[in-house]
Amino acid sequence: MDIEPESLSRNELVATLVAALGRIEELTARVAELEARVRRDSSNSSRPPSSDGPYRKPQPKASAMRKKSGRKPGKQHGDPGTTRRQVADPDEVIECAPAECAGCGTDLADAAVFGMSKRQVFEVAPPPPPMVTPLCQPWVRRSALSG
Numbered sequence: 001m002d003i004e005p006e007s008l009s010r011n012e013l014v015a016t017l018v019a020a021l022g023r024i025e026e027l028t029a030r031v032a033e034l035e036a037r038v039r040r041d042s043s044n045s046s047r048p049p050s051s052d053g054p055y056r057k058p059q060p061k062a063s064a065m066r067k068k069s070g071r072k073p074g075k076q077h078g079d080p081g082t083t084r085r086q087v088a089d090p091d092e093v094i095e096c097a098p099a100e101c102a103g104c105g106t107d108l109a110d111a112a113v114f115g116m117s118k119r120q121v122f123e124v125a126p127p128p129p130p131m132v133t134p135l136c137q138p139w140v141r142r143s144a145l146s147g
Ligand SMILES: [Zn+2]
Pocket: 101, 102, 103, 104, 105, 106
């Protein structure tokens, strides 16, 4: 845009100035929009974290933001606590009688039982197998041209 001010009338100069001011206003708004876009990341927009640049300042961890309660970790004194209790009717009972003395190797098959210790092992049931649903789509061909 070449403007020679000497060749313009006062009205032309005013019109040029008004147009330039309007353009400055547009560009100022555009710069503000682009600056806001540059500051956008996964923490202040719907962008995924994978879109964040590698030089982004790390966010403080949630644990660092928490206030200390002054309590010791774990069960508090006086708290009754919760312990998994043995069940009366376990699914399976496995007797683990020793076959021989661990010290001298004496056969203990006929030894008198004078007590029994019982422990129970709780195991999570395996997940069910996946449900498989076949989706069959026939390949069809129109028999003759029509229309
Ligand atoms: Zn022995």
